[in-house]
Amino acid sequence: MEAFLHQVLSGLATGGVYASLALALVMIYQSTNHINFAQGEMAMFSTYLAWNMINAGLPYWGAFALTIAISFVAGVVIERVIIRPVENAPVLSVVTVFVALLVIFNSIAGWIYTYTIKTFPSPFPEQPLFGNRYISSHELGAIGVTLTVLVVLYVFFRFTPLGLAMRAAAQNATSSRLVGIRVGWMLALGWGLAAAVGAVAGMLVAPIIYLEPNMMSGVLLYAFAAALVGGIDNPFGAVFGGFIVGILENLIGAYVIGTELKLTVALVLIICVLLVKPTGLFGKVFATRV
Amino acid sequence: MNDALVTPPLSMTRYAGLSLRAWKMVGLVALVLGAIALPFTVSNYRVFQFNMVLVYAIVLLGLNILTGYNGQISLGHGAFYAIGAYVAAILMDRVGWPYWATIPVAGLACFVSGFLFGLPALRLRGHYLALATFALAVAMPQLLKYKHIEQWTGGVQGIVIIKPDPPFGWKITPDQWLYLFTLAILIVMFILGWNLLRGRIGRALIAIRDHPIAAEAMGVNSALYKSLTFGVSALFTGVAGALGAIVVQFVAPDSFTAGLSINFLVGIVVGGIASISGAVYGALFIQFVPNFADQISKAAPWAIYGVFLLLFVYLMPTGVAGFVRWVYQRLRLARGGTDKPAVAKPS
Numbered sequence: 034m035e036a037f038l039h040q041v042l043s044g045l046a047t048g049g050v051y052a053s054l055a056l057a058l059v060m061i062y063q064s065t066n067h068i069n070f071a072q073g074e075m076a077m078f079s080t081y082l083a084w085n086m087i088n089a090g091l092p093y094w095g096a097f098a099l100t101i102a103i104s105f106v107a108g109v110v111i112e113r114v115i116i117r118p119v120e121n122a123p124v125l126s127v128v129t130v131f132v133a134l135l136v137i138f139n140s141i142a143g144w145i146y147t148y149t150i151k152t153f154p155s156p157f158p159e160q161p162l163f164g165n166r167y168i169s170s171h172e173l174g175a176i177g178v179t180l181t182v183l184v185v186l187y188v189f190f191r192f193t194p195l196g197l198a199m200r201a202a203a204q205n206a207t208s209s210r211l212v213g214i215r216v217g218w219m220l221a222l223g224w225g226l227a228a229a230v231g232a233v234a235g236m237l238v239a240p241i242i243y244l245e246p247n248m249m250s251g252v253l254l255y256a257f258a259a260a261l262v263g264g265i266d267n268p269f270g271a272v273f274g275g276f277i278v279g280i281l282e283n284l285i286g287a288y289v290i291g292t293e294l295k296l297t298v299a300l301v302l303i304i305c306v307l308l309v310k311p312t313g314l315f316g317k318v319f320a321t322r323v
Numbered sequence: 324m325n326d327a328l329v330t331p332p333l334s335m336t337r338y339a340g341l342s343l344r345a346w347k348m349v350g351l352v353a354l355v356l357g358a359i360a361l362p363f364t365v366s367n368y369r370v371f372q373f374n375m376v377l378v379y380a381i382v383l384l385g386l387n388i389l390t391g392y393n394g395q396i397s398l399g400h401g402a403f404y405a406i407g408a409y410v411a412a413i414l415m416d417r418v419g420w421p422y423w424a425t426i427p428v429a430g431l432a433c434f435v436s437g438f439l440f441g442l443p444a445l446r447l448r449g450h451y452l453a454l455a456t457f458a459l460a461v462a463m464p465q466l467l468k469y470k471h472i473e474q475w476t477g478g479v480q481g482i483v484i485i486k487p488d489p490p491f492g493w494k495i496t497p498d499q500w501l502y503l504f505t506l507a508i509l510i511v512m513f514i515l516g517w518n519l520l521r522g523r524i525g526r527a528l529i530a531i532r533d534h535p536i537a538a539e540a541m542g543v544n545s546a547l548y549k550s551l552t553f554g555v556s557a558l559f560t561g562v563a564g565a566l567g568a569i570v571v572q573f574v575a576p577d578s579f580t581a582g583l584s585i586n587f588l589v590g591i592v593v594g595g596i597a598s599i600s601g602a603v604y605g606a607l608f609i610q611f612v613p614n615f616a617d618q619i620s621k622a623a624p625w626a627i628y629g630v631f632l633l634l635f636v637y638l639m640p641t642g643v644a645g646f647v648r649w650v651y652q653r654l655r656l657a658r659g660g661t662d663k664p665a666v667a668k669p670s
Contacts, residue, residue: 066450068451068454070453070457119636119637122636124450125394125396128453129592130632132588132632133628133629133632133633134629135585136585136625136632137630137633140623140624143625144622250461250581254458254461257454257458258458293469293470294465299462303455303458304443311446
């Protein structure tokens with residue numbers, strides 16, 4: 034029972050990371066209907082930047098904030114420069130551009146930082162909090178940070194004019210333009226936010242899985258699965274899906290098939306959701322007029 | 324109006340006594356003869372490299388049938404390549420089959436697995452299909468390492484295959500023989516692919532890509548065609564995978580990562596989407612460019628891949644094949660032709 038509880042709680046912690054990355058994916062999907070294959074690698078690169086800053090002597094939370102800010106700007110720039118020209122291009126071109134970004138980020142990270150595994154510090158204490166035996170401080174902290182990010186985003190989208198404008202631009206670009214919203218910039222901001230949230234996910238997961246250029250490929254797969262389980266157009270669904278996938282991954286890994294096939298769980302999950310309920314648990318069903 | 328009547332159609336114009344079609348045939352035959360002569364003029368290592376070009380060309384043709392002509396994006400063809408390679412390796416090493424007999428079996432195994440994967444993929448469009456196939460590619464190495472099939476797959480170690488000798492006591496090196504063997508299969512596969520695409524079926528595939536509903540309305544069984552295309556595409560890839568395993572003489576899970584699938588995507592984008600000749604250009608690119616780039620840094624090939632992908636999407640969306648076609652049409656127009664340039668637009 035104790036082992037089971039431990040599996041569930043540490044599943045919740047990695048689930049929080051999946052949830053953050055899934056949230057980033059959903060943000061971009063909602064406004065552009067594109068699945069960003071490079072989201073994981075962007076997060077990985079941000080994490081390396083944070084690593085650089087921490088090594089240069091910056092305090093952890095300072096580096097954390099600065100990384101988020103840089104990632105935000107980088108996200109905006111990528112949208113403006115690279116994604117915008119293919120906004121209305123066929124799906125294959127868009128997917129190709131995302132894959133190009135993926136390999137570019139991956140190889141630049143490998144080029145600059147080499148492929149050796151690095152440790153990444155955790156801001157949370159070594160000892161488990163409150164004397165509990167089930168969950169480490171970092172895991173608990175990861176859950177806390179995820180929830181904080183979620184609340185901040187909720188407040189931003191729900192209660193600020195800019196958040197409202199972004200939601201409007203995502204939902205109906207033409208009407209938004211008519212009321213004076215600069216839709217293009219809203220998309221760019223969405224990319225910036227997604228990159229920032231991804232950076233958080235990267236920094237949270239790096240202490241667990243260590244820092245290396247390929248660290249995010251598995252995480253990205255789980256984030257995809259999470260986004261799909263929750264419904265790829267629903268941010269809350271994505272977060273919920275993230276936690277579900279995190280727990281499922283741990284339980285299936287521990288009790289059913291062993292850890293070597295963990296990625297296959299994500300594959301099966303993705304295909305099952307797409308087949309059985311493509312809208313996910315909380316997604317909207319769209320009818321298309323032909 | 325009158326001008327059009329006076330000048331004969333361009334296809335009828337004769338150059339040095341031969342029609343354009345005949346010239347094309349001559350060019351093709353010369354190309355094949357050149358390809359046959361190639362392994363006798365370069366070093367053994369180069370023969371191996373060109374052999375891999377042929378293998379990749381078959382993969383890229385298969386992927387292009389699916390992605391270029393039928394519009395189903397696959398980021399997971401490395402997985403089918405792996406299945407083909409493993410089928411060949413297991414049959415040769417564990418069962419003791421001769422190498423040539425493994426190729427149809429590998430093709431068939433991949434056809435079946437491609438068809439089965441294609442069935443659920445029917446419900447997925449665009450990004451979702453890319454996502455599902457990408458997941459397949461990422462999960463493949465793990466599946467191959469799975470311990471309960473280790474007795475066949477050899478687990479992490481993989482399987483070492485013995486290089487086949489040339490038959491009939493021919494006095495050529497095994498590499499040269501394998502090259503010629505691969506070339507023969509490549510020619511067969513290209514003729515099959517060309518025949519498949521140029522007629523009714525090819526038109527149906529393109530119709531499904533460009534407008535699925537209109538295609539259905541015209542009586543195209545979209546579901547059947549799409550899943551069959553997935554199967555056929557996987558078949559091409561599996562045949563190539565088997566050949567690749569025999570050429571490299573080794574299979575191991577870590578040679579079939581998601582990077583391999585991305586390689587193939589790079590190949591069709593650079594070579595030219597929805598073109599048959601593009602497969603060859605793309606194969607040359609993915610075989611030789613990383614080789615040159617490797618000398619700069621271990622990470623350089625992928626950086627260059629990424630940059631080339633972006634450049635091609637923005638500047639040359641029809642790939643090298645499209646560029647060649649464009650140059651060719653310019654030349655024809657410069658010679659006073661009246662035909663309108665018919666540039667095939669990929670979706």
